Amino acid sequence: MSIPPSHGERRRGRTTMRRAAEGVVLAFIYVCGWLAIIILAAIALFLILNSVRALNEAGLGSMLSGTAWYPTSNPGKFGMLPLILGSLLVTAVALVVSVPLGVAAAVFISEFSGTGVKDIMKSIIEFMAAVPSVVYGLIGVAVVIPLVKDVFALNSGMTALAGGIVLGVMSLPTVISISEDALHAVPFDLRQGSAALGNTRWQTTYKVTIPAASSGIFAAVMLGLGRAIGETMAVLMLTGNAAIMPTSVLESVRTMTGTIAAEMGEVVQGGLHYSVLFAVGLVLFVITFAINLAADLVLEGQRKRWRR
Amino acid sequence: MVTALLLEREGAAPLGAPHMHVREAAEVATRDEASSTIRGSFSLTGVSVAYGRDQVIEGVDMEIPPRSVTALIGPSGCGKSTLLRCLNRMNDELGNVTVGGRITLDGVDIMGKAMDPVELRMRVGQVFQRPNPFPMSIYDNVAYGPRTQGIRRKAELDALVEESLKGSALWDEVKKSLKKHAFELSGGQQQRLCIARALATKPEVILMDEPASALDPISTQQIEDTIAKLKDSVTIVIVTHNMQQAARISDQTAFMLRESLEAPAHLIEIGDTKKMFTNPDDPRTESYITGRFG
Numbered sequence: 001m002s003i004p005p006s007h008g009e010r011r012r013g014r015t016t017m018r019r020a021a022e023g024v025v026l027a028f029i030y031v032c033g034w035l036a037i038i039i040l041a042a043i044a045l046f047l048i049l050n051s052v053r054a055l056n057e058a059g060l061g062s063m064l065s066g067t068a069w070y071p072t073s074n075p076g077k078f079g080m081l082p083l084i085l086g087s088l089l090v091t092a093v094a095l096v097v098s099v100p101l102g103v104a105a106a107v108f109i110s111e112f113s114g115t116g117v118k119d120i121m122k123s124i125i126e127f128m129a130a131v132p133s134v135v136y137g138l139i140g141v142a143v144v145i146p147l148v149k150d151v152f153a154l155n156s157g158m159t160a161l162a163g164g165i166v167l168g169v170m171s172l173p174t175v176i177s178i179s180e181d182a183l184h185a186v187p188f189d190l191r192q193g194s195a196a197l198g199n200t201r202w203q204t205t206y207k208v209t210i211p212a213a214s215s216g217i218f219a220a221v222m223l224g225l226g227r228a229i230g231e232t233m234a235v236l237m238l239t240g241n242a243a244i245m246p247t248s249v250l251e252s253v254r255t256m257t258g259t260i261a262a263e264m265g266e267v268v269q270g271g272l273h274y275s276v277l278f279a280v281g282l283v284l285f286v287i288t289f290a291i292n293l294a295a296d297l298v299l300e301g302q303r304k305r306w307r308r
Numbered sequence: 309m310v311t312a313l314l315l316e317r318e319g320a321a322p323l324g325a326p327h328m329h330v331r332e333a334a335e336v337a338t339r340d341e342a343s344s345t346i347r348g349s350f351s352l353t354g355v356s357v358a359y360g361r362d363q364v365i366e367g368v369d370m371e372i373p374p375r376s377v378t379a380l381i382g383p384s385g386c387g388k389s390t391l392l393r394c395l396n397r398m399n400d401e402l403g404n405v406t407v408g409g410r411i412t413l414d415g416v417d418i419m420g421k422a423m424d425p426v427e428l429r430m431r432v433g434q435v436f437q438r439p440n441p442f443p444m445s446i447y448d449n450v451a452y453g454p455r456t457q458g459i460r461r462k463a464e465l466d467a468l469v470e471e472s473l474k475g476s477a478l479w480d481e482v483k484k485s486l487k488k489h490a491f492e493l494s495g496g497q498q499q500r501l502c503i504a505r506a507l508a509t510k511p512e513v514i515l516m517d518e519p520a521s522a523l524d525p526i527s528t529q530q531i532e533d534t535i536a537k538l539k540d541s542v543t544i545v546i547v548t549h550n551m552q553q554a555a556r557i558s559d560q561t562a563f564m565l566r567e568s569l570e571a572p573a574h575l576i577e578i579g580d581t582k583k584m585f586t587n588p589d590d591p592r593t594e595s596y597i598t599g600r601f602g
Contacts, residue, residue: 189440193502195401197453197509198430207452212443 047285050278054078057272063279069243069254071263071273078276080283082245086160086253087229087284089246090239093164094171094228099221101168102175106220109176110183111205122177129173137237140166145238152250158240161249166234171224178223182216182302183209215302222295226288232257256284347414348374348512348543350395355409356572357390357399365391366572368409370562374512377535377544379558379581381551383601386564387573388547392515395545396432397425413513430457433506434515438522439498441490441505446473446482449490449501453509468508475541476503477534496527503534507542514538516546520553532557551597555585563593 054063058078066079109121144165149157186209194204210217232255240252241262260277267274350372357365365387372378380388390399397418399405411418418428430453441449450469459465469486473479478500482488490501499519506514516535520528535544535557548554554561561584566573577590588594595601 187440189436189438190442192398192401192436193440193442193505194452196396196398196429196434196436197456197505198426198428199456200426203456207456208442 044285047278047282051275051282053270053272053275054279058276058279060279063276064283067245069259071276076273076276078273080256080280082243083254083256083259083280084283085246086239086243087255087257089160089249089253090163090167090235090255091225091228093161093249094167095221095225097165097168098171098175098224098228102172102220102224103179103217105172105176106179106183106217107205107210110180111201111209122180125173125176129177133170133231133233134237136166136170137234140234140238148250154250156240156252158238158252159250160239160246160253163235163239163253163255164249166238167228167231170231170234171227174227175220175224178220179213179217182213182220185216185302186212213302215298219295219298219302222291222298226291226295229291230257230284230288232261236261256280260284346374349414350513350543350545351410351412351415352394353410355391355394355407355411357387357394357408358406360404363572364566365564366574368564368575370575370578372513372543372545373560374543375539375541376559377539377546377557379554379561380545380547380564381549381554381561381596382564382573382576383566383596384549386566388564389517391564392434392517392545392547395513395515396429396434397423398429398434400425430509431511432513432515433509433511434517435499435502435506435519437518439495439502441493441498441501444490445487446490446493446501447486450504450508452505457509469504472504472508473501475507475534475538476500477530477537478504494527496523496530499523499527499531500534503531503538507538511542513543513545516544518547518549521549528553551585555581561585563588563590563596565592565596 063078063080064084065081066077067081068077068079069082070077105121105125109118113121140162144162145157147157148154148159148162148165152161190208190212191204194208195201199207235255236258239255239258241254241258242252243254243259244251246253260280263273264277267277350370352368352370352372355365355368355370356363368391380392382388390405393399394407394411395413395418399407407419413428413432417423433453442452444452447469450472451465454465454468459468470479470483473482478497481497482493482501490498493501499522503514503519520531523531532553535546538544539559546554546558558581560579561581562578563576563584564573565576577584577588577593579589584593585597588597
């Protein structure tokens with residue numbers, strides 16, 4: 001006569017099943033985690049492979065330093081400098097708009113608004129981020145371009161300034177929400193300590209809270225910059241797209257993103273021009289990658305700082 | 309058994325106590341001549357506090373004499389810290405807190421519209437439970453309050469920083485490294501830095517909310533030594549969970565108790581520390597200090 005299996009023995013079969021299920025789930029999660037890295041590496045590889053022809057025939061150095069962009073002349077001139085400077089100029093204008101407005105808005109939301117107002121503002125800002133960029137472009141065409149034309153008495157309002165202003169507004173949600181997170185992460189203890197020394201709310205904010213959050217605010221600006229430099233549709237609609245060396249913000253400029261979007265439809269697949277556009281994409285990829293990496297490192301540094 | 313808590317405390321009696329030494333009395337007299345009144349005395353009448361609709365403290369009457377140490381003791385959640393924060397109106401910062409009754413500092417009502425909480429906090433400093441130095445240098449931490457008050461001259465700031473750090477017994481450890489970041493100090497040093505920071509605004513009163521609870525025994529000892537020295541120049545009100553600490557450092561002790569979660573906390577008894585720890589009037593005080601609850 002055998003002893004009937006104990007409760008634990010009867011459960012053993014089920015435990016094995018559960019272990020197997022757990023293994024499958026873990027493997028799936030593991031692959032998904034690595035997927036992001038694999039995709040990123042694939043994008044980089046794809047860009048490099050497609051730019052090989054441009055790098056061989058036009059040469060990286062002469063493309064980066066060339067001031068003439070005449071891709072359709074014979075032979076084509078592929079100087080990217082006007083495009084790179086165009087992107088940087090528009091982005092610089094965007095920063096001038098988004099940094100003061102964004103940081104001030106973040107300070108208001110984090111330090112001075114009541115709970116109700118804070119919740120409403122945060123959802124509105126999330127909504128701002130969800131508006132398609134072509135809509136921002138339309139508003140720019142209808143409002144900002146005529147305004148710039150009239151204020152500066154120009155023949156055309158399609159300028160780096162107009163593109164930059166709209167781009168600045170578009171990167172506001174990024175700047176605001178990340179700055180707000182950074183301010184929010186400053187321990188309440190510090191604010192209390194400052195208040196207990198006879199400081200007003202505003203004195204505490206600019207003497208303690210903002211400096212303590214400065215690295216996070218810097219990261220917010222960097223991410224806003226990354227957003228602005230990669231934006232395509234709005235700048236294509238607003239900057240006039242003249243591929244000339246820019247000398248002022250009141251001139252028409254063409255950005256790297258705008259060039260790729262505008263010209264890709266008209267090139268011969270696999271041709272030199274086609275490959276050069278991929279090289280432009282590669283330069284853009286390297287710039288945005290570097291900006292995001294810098295922002296991430298700064299944010300990580302901040303996280304460590306308050307972990308005490 | 310209770311008396312054993314009282315270590316060497318001779319000469320630490322409250323000002324004006326009948327058994328005060330003659331020399332001390334003479335010192336008080338000279339001080340009195342120097343400034344016609346010694347500043348830094350609180351008077352609380354019928355003080356009550358509510359968080360939203362929840363009444364947490366009710367009917368507290370208390371006299372805090374100048375240049376003495378008053379300890380607030382009682383079990384967790386009895387409103388000691390809340391009462392402490394009434395004295396520099398830090399409850400204002402939390403919002404949703406209503407304080408009733410009357411609190412005067414040197415005879416002036418501090419709760420009325422006429423008193424600016426910002427100005428009040430320059431006169432009533434606070435040291436918090438967890439050291440909270442600002443993310444800047446040691447020097448800038450101490451100079452923070454004076455700079456708020458508009459002091460800009462370097463010589464004056466230097467002197468204040470040195471004096472304040474000496475006051476909190478940190479000077480000898482940091483005098484060569486004033487530019488060092490405050491976060492590089494140990495926990496105990498950070499807390500003494502926070503005391504120096506509070507001293508630098510030349511307050512009449514310093515409130516301490518369990519200033520040593522996050523510190524090791526040696527750092528605690530240093531904080532207690534600092535408090536003993538400080539009471540020559542400022543009034544100290546300290547919240548502590550540690551009854552031996554209350555017995556060692558305070559002149560008068562106030563025992564608070566919230567007897568049920570439905571009822572607000574009351575001040576059960578306040579009196580000379582020696583008496584509170586040897587022969588309290590209220591049986592609940594006796595139960596608490598002998599460790600029967602709390």
